[in-house]
Amino acid sequence: VAATKRWRLTAAWRVLRLAVVVTTAVLLAFLSLYLWWNAEPTVPELRAQAGLVGKRELLVGVNDDIPNLSYRDRDKEQFSGFDIEISYMIAAYLGFRPDQVRFLVVDNEDRESMRARDDKGHYWTLDLVVASFSITKDREAKPQVSFSDPYLRTELSVVTKQGHTEIQSLEDLRGKKVCTLTTSTANTPLADAGVIEFDRAMISACVIGVLDGRFEAVSSDAAVLAGFVAKNSDQLMFHDIGYDEQELWGVNAGDNEALRKLVNLSLCQSRYDPNDRRWEMAFETYLRLGVKGQDIAVDEQPKVSPIKVRAWPGTLPDACH
Amino acid sequence: VLALLPAFPILLLVLRLWVLSRQDLATMLLLVQQVNPLGLASALVLTLAWVPPVVVLAGRLLGLLQLASQPGRADLPASWLALRVARTPDWVIVIFVAWAAMTWQLQFLPALVAVTLAIVGLTTRIRYGDDDWLVTIMCVLLPATGAISLYVWFGPGILAAFESGDLATGILLAGSPVLAVLTGPIPRASSRVVTQWLATVMAFGAPFVVGAIFLGTPVLPEVALEIGGGSADRVEAGGVEVVRSEIVTVDDRMTTLLSRDGRVRFVRNELILSKVLCPDANQIPVSDIVVHGWGVEETVFEFLLPPAPRPPDDPRCEGRPLGG
Numbered sequence: 001v002a003a004t005k006r007w008r009l010t011a012a013w014r015v016l017r018l019a020v021v022v023t024t025a026v027l028l029a030f031l032s033l034y035l036w037w038n039a040e041p042t043v044p045e046l047r048a049q050a051g052l053v054g055k056r057e058l059l060v061g062v063n064d065d066i067p068n069l070s071y072r073d074r075d076k077e078q079f080s081g082f083d084i085e086i087s088y089m090i091a092a093y094l095g096f097r098p099d100q101v102r103f104l105v106v107d108n109e110d111r112e113s114m115r116a117r118d119d120k121g122h123y124w125t126l127d128l129v130v131a132s133f134s135i136t137k138d139r140e141a142k143p144q145v146s147f148s149d150p151y152l153r154t155e156l157s158v159v160t161k162q163g164h165t166e167i168q169s170l171e172d173l174r175g176k177k178v179c180t181l182t183t184s185t186a187n188t189p190l191a192d193a194g195v196i197e198f199d200r201a202m203i204s205a206c207v208i209g210v211l212d213g214r215f216e217a218v219s220s221d222a223a224v225l226a227g228f229v230a231k232n233s234d235q236l237m238f239h240d241i242g243y244d245e246q247e248l249w250g251v252n253a254g255d256n257e258a259l260r261k262l263v264n265l266s267l268c269q270s271r272y273d274p275n276d277r278r279w280e281m282a283f284e285t286y287l288r289l290g291v292k293g294q295d296i297a298v299d300e301q302p303k304v305s306p307i308k309v310r311a312w313p314g315t316l317p318d319a320c321h
Numbered sequence: 322v323l324a325l326l327p328a329f330p331i332l333l334l335v336l337r338l339w340v341l342s343r344q345d346l347a348t349m350l351l352l353v354q355q356v357n358p359l360g361l362a363s364a365l366v367l368t369l370a371w372v373p374p375v376v377v378l379a380g381r382l383l384g385l386l387q388l389a390s391q392p393g394r395a396d397l398p399a400s401w402l403a404l405r406v407a408r409t410p411d412w413v414i415v416i417f418v419a420w421a422a423m424t425w426q427l428q429f430l431p432a433l434v435a436v437t438l439a440i441v442g443l444t445t446r447i448r449y450g451d452d453d454w455l456v457t458i459m460c461v462l463l464p465a466t467g468a469i470s471l472y473v474w475f476g477p478g479i480l481a482a483f484e485s486g487d488l489a490t491g492i493l494l495a496g497s498p499v500l501a502v503l504t505g506p507i508p509r510a511s512s513r514v515v516t517q518w519l520a521t522v523m524a525f526g527a528p529f530v531v532g533a534i535f536l537g538t539p540v541l542p543e544v545a546l547e548i549g550g551g552s553a554d555r556v557e558a559g560g561v562e563v564v565r566s567e568i569v570t571v572d573d574r575m576t577t578l579l580s581r582d583g584r585v586r587f588v589r590n591e592l593i594l595s596k597v598l599c600p601d602a603n604q605i606p607v608s609d610i611v612v613h614g615w616g617v618e619e620t621v622f623e624f625l626l627p628p629a630p631r632p633p634d635d636p637r638c639e640g641r642p643l644g645g
């Protein structure tokens with residue numbers, strides 16, 4: 001009996017060893033194929049795939065009429081604001097110095113098609129659009145739109161002239177003339193509330209209309225309106241309408257998936273690298289305005305999903321890849 | 322066949338130049354004339370130094386498994402695998418183990434330890450099978466201790482790999498110590514077929530794997546150059562053209578460049594405004610798992626020697642001028 005037991009044990013060990021040999025061989029072949037097939041790109045490879053190698057200028061579509069967000073000083077020929085700082089931050093990650101970034105003013109309705117014209121009237125196809133562009137399912141469904149992860153959280157708000165009676169919801173403006181942007185995410189809630197809606201291509205036109213009494217109010221994202229209110233604090237006031245949906249702003253990288261990943265990497269670096277304070281500095285400088293009646297935007301950068309990319313150890317925060 | 326073995330590296334080098342020249346004979350002749358053979362050989366040695374120990378140690382293990390599984394089979398002719406084992410002295414194996422320890426990445430060292438323990442165990446069983454105590458120590462206690470030690474030392478790395486979703490590294494680190502169990506025979510009936518087939522597949526597959534790896538290895542330095550004036554048709558706005566290419570040769574008058582698409586370009590030295598070496602992105606590790614401060618894709622040499630400085634991204638390598 002003992003001999004039979006021992007023989008069985010020996011046989012079991014033999015089979016186990018055979019299983020180890022065969023499994024190792026199969027596993028090695030499988031792992032090699034898996035690694036080869038699922039090889040993650042490096043940042044230089046992503047830059048090449050995105051068509052950035054050899055490119056002299058990065059064309060970024062921005063607004064030019066929104067104080068503190070994206071404003072063009074025509075005397076100095078300079079752009080400034082939160083969106084501009086975010087653009088520079090992303091451009092730096094893509095390998096472009098500030099003087100290699102060319103800002104072109106993009107019309108609201110062209111943020112999806114990524115076309116903008118320069119001062120001479122020539123049209124250009126943009127590399128990126130950083131223009132208070134809210135991420136929505138309808139926009140994401142369009143083939144020419146691919147949003148990065150969000151870089152700012154804000155909410156819908158209303159601005160009127162100082163001294164206006166309190167507005168607690170959009171329904172309080174029923175039957176009143178309210179201005180907003182063409183293709184704004186405010187269009188639907190305004191229509192639902194039964195206001196008389198006026199659409200303008202530029203939000204500054206709406207604000208001027210409110211100031212000269214043509215419109216009762218202007219509705220847009222709080223971060224868009226904040227600069228106007230801060231600039232005209234004695235004439236304009238915010239109303240917190242308690243709209244419960246957050247507006248998440250993203251960068252449109254068009255149909256360039258590699259570029260979208262790179263933009264996300266730059267946002268991720270900024271979000272999770274404690275030494276990278278560029279987003280925080282931009283917020284403090286341009287969006288911490290101290291205006292009353294409205295929380296302009298969340299003062300913490302939104303979370304960014306990890307991106308599958310190969311990087312030298314220590315060059316990207318762990319949460320990013 | 323063995324006599325032809327030294328010809329294999331030469332064949333590899335010629336093939337590499339053939340691929341580099343994009344199968345253009347004139348370009349290839351230029352490369353043959355200009356490229357330093359020492360540079361090519363260095364690339365070959367550094368890229369493929371880890372391969373010979375894989376072949377020798379895996380062959381030894383399979384051969385010993387076959388011998389241990391079929392003791393005293395006088396009715397069968399000795400297989401080529403068994404003959405190789407018999408003709409390879411132990412000191413050669415010791416040298417190859419040391420070679421592997423120096424050239425294999427950390428993630429493969431558990432496999433090296435386990436395979437070495439298995440080879441020691443199988444050798445003991447074949448030579449001193451009658452000595453039960455020695456067999457117990459060398460074939461049971463030693464491998465078990467070795468495997469447990471590996472799990473203890475690599476434990477944090479294994480956990481980190483699975484936690485971060487790096488399955489390949491996790492499986493490699495966790496699975497390799499199991500090879501230490503191969504200190505005894507496998508089923509007699511299948512032993513010859515299994516070991517012989519695996520060794521044959523390895524022998525025929527290795528040259529293709531080696532070739533594929535080497536053909537993707539850079540053998541010329543990749544640089545970015547700022548070229549100004551003189552080539553007005555190519556100079557873009559700003560008067561400076563930025564070219565990223567491999568340098569074939571530099572003499573006192575001309576710099577010979579080879580672009581990625583196989584085009585050769587000769588540039589007068591005085592037109593070159595600046596030059597920078599561009600890093601090879603393929604060197605970026607696939608896994609970022611670290612075990613006791615040692616990256617799993619680092620060899621002993623890479624771990625012990627001071628790392629090469631990684632300069633910040635240079636715009637010239639991205640095709641943009643340095644300018645201010």
